[in-house]
Amino acid sequence: MEKKSYKIHIIGAGVSGLIAAKVLEDNGYHPIIIEASNRVGGRVKTDVIDGYQLDHGFQVLLDAYPQAQKYLDFNALELQKFVPGATIFTDGKRSTIGDPLRDWSLLFSTLSSSIGTIGDKLKILKLNSTLKKTSIETIFSSPETTTLSYLESKGFSKDIINKFYKPFFAGIFLEPQLNTSSRMFKFVYKMFGEGHAVLPKAGIEAIPRYLQKQLKHTSFRFNTKVTAVNDDHLVLENGDKIRTHFSIIATEASHLIPNLKQTTKWKSCDNLYFTMETRAIDKPIIGLISNRNTLINNLFFHSSLNTASETKRELLSVTIVKNHNLDEKRLIENVQIELEKLCGISNTHFLKRYQITKALPELNNLQYDCSPTETQLKPTIFLAGDQQLNGSLNAAMLSGQRAAEGLILALEDGLRVEELTSEYL
Known part of the structure; x- marks a missing residue:
């Protein structure tokens, strides 16, 4: 059987699924991606509402990610850089600290800041140096x-x-107590030190859209929900069955495989967008709320970056990682009160709320990489997704690559191919 004749289905058109398709295409196969929603991206999505680009949650790309450098064209994405630091609001006062080795304009404000001691700032420089010299492995x-x-x-x-x-890493890890693995902290810290946090000019969804455009021999079935993945067929929500030789599950698999013990716990967050006449932070730098009992964790003025959609008013993103029982009306009111009291940000107009229940996988024993064979759940079923390694775009890409490589290894096994071809002829 020719490579392109194999029925290879990828469940999920997120970053992992798109990378898996790219690797399969590069090796001569023509996969089929089945996606429950109406477009690619998975958890990496951007809406345009009233002309404003709204990412589903405050997301950034770290351009030092090895897999991002491998699979993405940074020039085509028109990446916009963040200032490597943070403006911290404490009891209505603000100070800015950052990495003066990457942005000299931060030197004076960092040294004069009341946040931390001189010893702390020297330890930051030492940690930067140490992790730059430490391999990811x-x-x-x-x-x-x-x-x-x-x-x-x-x-x-x-x-x-x-x-x-x-507050800074709570916004990344989506949990306020820093219970996240030290491995993840060191990896992310290293990536920040070696590059920049960036956003595509068209928003975070530009990343999966770029990956989709690279696929020339992959077919897509959108608005199609898979409810079960079996050895030789998939079951759709409408009851239809699709025959398959191989499947890559590039989404949460626990509800698709009978008796699968591997389940994923998820971290959640609230992301609220507001518009206003003027922004409180001129530079493209993240704002942090350091008061312990506030709802808001971090904020960012997206209009401080160049965006594909131009608007007259400023756009503010607010992220909440703490659990709360507020309905939407009370949540908006409380956030607006905190913005005015703690940050001096007033006259905000609420635009959109994203309540993200599955924002990041909650994982232990984090891994950077795995062998292709480790992605194989059954002879014809493979798993991908950042939940297989660690919660990052880098892991999403790498896990998709490894799952595709594992499938290819299985297909290159002569006995396995003979069994499949005889079964489906």
Whole structure:
């Protein structure tokens, strides 16, 4: 049987599924992607509402990610850089700190900031230097503890942990106590130190859209929900069955495979968008709220970056990672009160709320990579998705690559191919 004649189905058109399709195409196969929604992207989506680009949750790409450098064309995406630092709001006062080695304009504000001691700032520089010299493989083979315990072991003061590290990394890890694995912290810290946080000019969804455009021999079935994946067929929500030789599940698999013990817990967040006449932070730098009992964790003025959609008013994104029981009306009111009281941001007009229940996988024993054979769940079924490794776009890409490579290895096994071809002829 010719390679292009094999029925290879990928369930999920997120980043993992798109990368899996790319690897299969590069090796001569013509996969089929089945997606429950109406477009590619999975959790990486951007809506345009009233002319404003609204990402589903505050998401950034770290341009130092090895897989991003491998699979993405940064020029085509027109990546817009963030300033490598943060503006921190504490009890109505603000200060800005950052990495002066990458942006000299941050030197004076960082040294003069009341956030942390001089010793803390020297420890930050030392940590930057140490992690730059540490390989990714070493990071992910190191003993695993919580991020908070790791920072305490490095001698950072409670002041800089509570006012900078907690709000900054809570916005990345989507949990406020820094219980996330120290491996993830060191990996992300290393990536920040080696590059920049960036956003495509057209929003975060430009990434999966770019990947989709690279696919020349992959067919798509949108608005099609798979309810079960079996060895030789898929079951759709409408009861139809699709015959298949191989399947890659590039989404959560627990509800698709009978008796699958592997289940994923998820972190959630709220993302609210507001418009206003003027922005409180001129530079494209993240804003953090360091007060412990506030709803808001971080904020960002998307209009401080160049965007594909031009609007007259400023656009503000607010992220909440703490659990709450507020209905939408009360949530908006409380957020607006905090913005005015703590940040001096007033006259905001609510635009859109994204309540994201599956924002990041909650994982232990994080891995950077795996062998292609480790992605094989059954002889004809393979798993992909960042939940297989760690919660990052880099992991989503790498897991998709490994699942496709695992499938190709299975197909190149002569006995396996003979059994499949005789079965489906």
